[in-house]
Amino acid sequence: xxxxxxxxxxxxxxxxxxxxxxxxxxxxxxxPLQFNGDLSKSFCCHGCLTVFQIIEKSELDQxxxxxxxxxxxxxxxxxxxxKNFHHxxxxxxxxxxxxxxxxxxxxxxxxxGVHCIACLWxxxxxxxxxxxxxxxxxxxxxxxxxxxxxEELALGEVAKLLDKLGYTPHPIKNExxxxxxxxxxxxxxxxxLGIAMACMGNILLFSISIYAGLEGSxxxxxxxxxxxxxxxxxxxCATPFYRSALSSLRNRKxxxxxxxxxxxxxxxxxxxxxxxxNIGETYFDSLTSLVFLLLLxxxxxLKIRQRGVTSSNLEYFSxxxxxxxIKSLLNRESRSVLAKYVxxxxxxxxxxxxxxxxDGVIIEGNAFINTSLLxxxxxxxxxxxxxxxxxxxxxxxxxxxxxVNSIGEKTKLGEILANVKKLSKKQTPFASLSxxxxxxxxxxxxxxxxxxxxxxxxxxxxxxxxSRALTLLIVTCPCALALATPLSLSAAIQKLxxxxxxxxxxxxxxxxxxxxxxxxxxxxxxxxxxxxVLELGCELTQNFKEIIWTLEKRGRHPIAxxxxxxxxxxxxxxxxxxxxxxxxxxxxxxxxxxxxxxxLKRTPAxxxxxxxxxxxEEEDLLISIVLKDKARIDSKKIISKLKSMGxxxxxxxxxxxxxxxDLALEVGINKDQAFSEISPEGKLALLSKDPQSIMIGDGxxxxxxxxxxxxxxxxxxxxxxxxxxxxxxxTRPGISSLCELLDTSVTAVKVIKINMIFSLxxxxxxxxxxxxxxxxxxxxxxxxxxxxLSVLLSTYLFSKDNS
Amino acid sequence: xxALYILLPxxxxxxxxxxxxxxxxxxxxxLDDLDSPAKRILFDDIKKINNKExxxxxxx
Numbered sequence: 001x002x003x004x005x006x007x008x009x010x011x012x013x014x015x016x017x018x019x020x021x022x023x024x025x026x027x028x029x030x031x032p033l034q035f036n037g038d039l040s041k042s043f044c045c046h047g048c049l050t051v052f053q054i055i056e057k058s059e060l061d062q063x064x065x066x067x068x069x070x071x072x073x074x075x076x077x078x079x080x081x082x083k084n085f086h087h088x089x090x091x092x093x094x095x096x097x098x099x100x101x102x103x104x105x106x107x108x109x110x111x112x113g114v115h116c117i118a119c120l121w122x123x124x125x126x127x128x129x130x131x132x133x134x135x136x137x138x139x140x141x142x143x144x145x146x147x148x149x150x151e152e153l154a155l156g157e158v159a160k161l162l163d164k165l166g167y168t169p170h171p172i173k174n175e176x177x178x179x180x181x182x183x184x185x186x187x188x189x190x191x192x193l194g195i196a197m198a199c200m201g202n203i204l205l206f207s208i209s210i211y212a213g214l215e216g217s218x219x220x221x222x223x224x225x226x227x228x229x230x231x232x233x234x235x236x237c238a239t240p241f242y243r244s245a246l247s248s249l250r251n252r253k254x255x256x257x258x259x260x261x262x263x264x265x266x267x268x269x270x271x272x273x274x275x276x277x278n279i280g281e282t283y284f285d286s287l288t289s290l291v292f293l294l295l296l297x298x299x300x301x302l303k304i305r306q307r308g309v310t311s312s313n314l315e316y317f318s319x320x321x322x323x324x325x326i327k328s329l330l331n332r333e334s335r336s337v338l339a340k341y342v343x344x345x346x347x348x349x350x351x352x353x354x355x356x357x358x359d360g361v362i363i364e365g366n367a368f369i370n371t372s373l374l375x376x377x378x379x380x381x382x383x384x385x386x387x388x389x390x391x392x393x394x395x396x397x398x399x400x401x402x403x404v405n406s407i408g409e410k411t412k413l414g415e416i417l418a419n420v421k422k423l424s425k426k427q428t429p430f431a432s433l434s435x436x437x438x439x440x441x442x443x444x445x446x447x448x449x450x451x452x453x454x455x456x457x458x459x460x461x462x463x464x465x466x467s468r469a470l471t472l473l474i475v476t477c478p479c480a481l482a483l484a485t486p487l488s489l490s491a492a493i494q495k496l497x498x499x500x501x502x503x504x505x506x507x508x509x510x511x512x513x514x515x516x517x518x519x520x521x522x523x524x525x526x527x528x529x530x531x532x533v534l535e536l537g538c539e540l541t542q543n544f545k546e547i548i549w550t551l552e553k554r555g556r557h558p559i560a561x562x563x564x565x566x567x568x569x570x571x572x573x574x575x576x577x578x579x580x581x582x583x584x585x586x587x588x589x590x591x592x593x594x595x596x597x598x599x600l601k602r603t604p605a606x607x608x609x610x611x612x613x614x615x616x617e618e619e620d621l622l623i624s625i626v627l628k629d630k631a632r633i634d635s636k637k638i639i640s641k642l643k644s645m646g647x648x649x650x651x652x653x654x655x656x657x658x659x660x661x662d663l664a665l666e667v668g669i670n671k672d673q674a675f676s677e678i679s680p681e682g683k684l685a686l687l688s689k690d691p692q693s694i695m696i697g698d699g700x701x702x703x704x705x706x707x708x709x710x711x712x713x714x715x716x717x718x719x720x721x722x723x724x725x726x727x728x729x730x731t732r733p734g735i736s737s738l739c740e741l742l743d744t745s746v747t748a749v750k751v752i753k754i755n756m757i758f759s760l761x762x763x764x765x766x767x768x769x770x771x772x773x774x775x776x777x778x779x780x781x782x783x784x785x786x787x788x789l790s791v792l793l794s795t796y797l798f799s800k801d802n803s
Numbered sequence: 804x805x806a807l808y809i810l811l812p813x814x815x816x817x818x819x820x821x822x823x824x825x826x827x828x829x830x831x832x833x834l835d836d837l838d839s840p841a842k843r844i845l846f847d848d849i850k851k852i853n854n855k856e857x858x859x860x861x862x863x
Contacts, residue, residue, distance in 0.1 A: 117842045120839065120842055120843070124843075138839060139836050139839055140836075140838050140839040140842060183832075183835060186835075187829050187830060187832075187834075187835070190829050190834060191825075191826050191829050191830075194822060194825045194826065194829070195822060195826075198818055198819075198821070198822045198825075201818075202814075202815065202818055218804070218807070225811070225815075229815075
């Protein structure tokens with residue numbers, strides 16, 4: 001494994017702030033890192049540099065040429081990761097996720113962060129990077145890699161490598177029954193499609209000669225052969241239609257498979273009758289074409305739909321990863337396990353940046369903990385020995401050892417989750433427009449068909465009656481009508497996936513069109529959710545920078561972390577000699593540098609909200625720095641865009657009035673539309689009063705409101721519970737994807753309406769032609785799927801136009 | 804016309820054979836992932852070009 005050799009890495013410390021592009025991810029950077037003094041390659045961060053080193057060492061530089069050839073628009077720097085993934089080799093993990101075949105271990109991992117075919121190439125070259133990996137097979141559409149390794153190689157190493165390359169791995173349960181069933185279903189669909197096509201082709205060959213005027217014994221042979229060949233189609237291939245028609249009868253909600261099934265059975269019956277009596281026409285060509293074309297359009301739909309990540313994939317985004325369990329306090333022996341295997345009584349070592357996976361009591365150490373996801377409180381709170389910590393809260397600074405009291409459903413988070421699950425999601429059963437229309441339509445068609453047969457029987461031509469009724473049933477089959485909605489919705493889902501929006505169900509798109517009020521959570525949604533330097537009292541000179549860096553180097557307060565990351569962002573800073581360093585919780589830090597005593601302490605904020613710290617040399621004030629949980633850069637822009645789209649944004653937060661109103665002012669939301677100090681129950685009550693609304697949030701305190709709202713959206717960094725409660729998940733931070741989401745949903749519904757009008761017109765003309773006997777069943781069988789095809793085409797064109 | 808009585812069964816048997824092969828390939832999972840292999844082809848091409856180049860170089 002390529003280790004970072006620090007001495008060979010040079011940071012461009014000169015003051016020329018020329019912007020250069022990261023060789024690995026393409027992001028522009030003002031403080032490029034260089035490797036081995038190679039000035040032609042600069043990197044934005046150590047993460048990207050690490051990846052480059054691994055790639056170069058394994059002689060896989062071809063990655064970059066493939067990457068440049070492929071269309072890559074996303075610039076995402078590779079995060080530097082320190083995870084060790086030892087839990088991949090624990091027995092309980094292995095039994096859940098790993099399959100052992102002939103001394104080889106197989107594991108499936110969902111990879112986050114795959115964006116182009118160069119990634120596919122790199123991932124499949126893993127055997128070249130890591131000895132012991134036998135095969136790596138990547139499924140690009142589902143972002144799932146299947147890796148086989150030799151018995152002696154630790155799977156943790158594989159996961160670590162993937163993580164270092166920038167692809168966060170999430171294990172997938174081995175041979176999940178559901179996915180197996182799904183794959184089987186898809187395969188059987190494909191087989192049916194193949195059989196239907198082969199049979200249709202052969203029958204059409206026979207019919208050509210019959211239409212051309214074949215007579216006599218050959219005609220009879222051809223007809224009988226057609227009948228025999230059509231049998232597998234109407235019995236086996238058409239089973240999906242029969243099954244769906246039967247269940248629709250049972251539910252008393254006629255669907256479009258009903259007329260298809262009736263047409264198939266009646267057509268085969270009357271065909272056999274004409275074969276035996278030699279009177280009238282056979283319709284085997286029409287019937288097999290109908291089945292084939294219908295199966296084809298549905299298979300296309302199935303394929304398109306599969307591309308969208310659906311709720312089943314959401315579990316991969318679980319916010320709890322692995323945790324370190326300490327076996328004994330004496331020698332600090334520890335091992336890491338997956339959070340879900342933690343049991344009561346375990347001692348957990350939780351350090352900076354970890355999310356606490358269970359409720360427990362601190363038995364050693366202290367830490368600042370961000371409880372905002374659970375309570376909505378934006379400032380981190382200090383927890384010391386004997387304090388109770390809750391599952392789902394995040395350690396910002398410090399390191400603690402926690403004894404687990406309760407796990408799973410017994411935790412506070414579990415209780416909230418149970419409450420959320422109790423809330424019924426749907427206030428009114430939501431039936432999409434097309435469902436309603438096609439239901440009435442089918443009843444109407446059956447009525448007309450029955451009338452037609454009765455009429456022609458009465459006047460003495462039952463065969464003509466059957467033929468025309470059959471034509472009518474085939475030509476008016478509301479497939480286009482039924483296809484229009486799912487197709488447009490799937491197109492929208494795919495498009496949204498590309499901009500980082502995951503939809504749990506399709507119906508939210510139609511609902512989005514009706515909502516006008518948007519309720520936004522504050523912390524983590526509109527804001528970054530962590531302290532950041534907002535403004536400086538005067539210029540931050542190199543001298544001040546070094547003093548603050550030295551003072552805060554070991555600081556545990558979140559402000560220290562914020563200052564450190566700010567100074568790091570500005571560029572490299574050297575540490576100075578310091579003595580008598582002292583951190584006084586709640587006050588600040590002091591230390592002696594160059595025989596001068598420096599204080600960095602908290603001072604009252606002089607203007608507006610936020611927290612202010614000041615640096616003193618002895619008693620002289622050097623600089624004041626204001627820190628704040630800043631609004632995201634794009635929040636204001638998005639709010640104003642939302643307003644121009646006719647949406648009505650609200651802030652709904654558990655925070656203090658001042659904080660909320662300041663933010664409202666900053667992002668441009670009216671003061672009286674900013675609700676502060678709202679409890680989770682309060683949020684729920686507000687949303688209950690406004691049934692057609694969108695709620696956006698991240699924490700457990702938002703979960704109930706997310707569930708209650710017509711549309712709940714969880715933003716990146718949300719807790720599992722919010723993901724569970726929400727209908728939509730943003731995989732990019734903040735609300736940047738919101739406008740795209742709304743735009744796309746408006747387009748999708750427009751396309752649905754256009755398609756519906758078109759297919760209704762088509763069916764109207766078709767029925768007139770069928771009833772007057774101008775078109776035959778075969779023509780109908782060709783025309784009907786044509787209308788489906790045109791719907792496919794128009795969906796494609798309209799969805800494309802607006803992108 | 805009598806030829807038809809021989810040709811017809813042959814054509815049907817041929818058709819059935821290919822259909823059978825198709826079903827086999829579906830069942831073995833050949834058609835489960837249609838996109839990644841299509842992309843993989845691109846990489847192989849690049850490799851071949853590299854090989855050719857190196858062969859040319861060695862000849863020179």
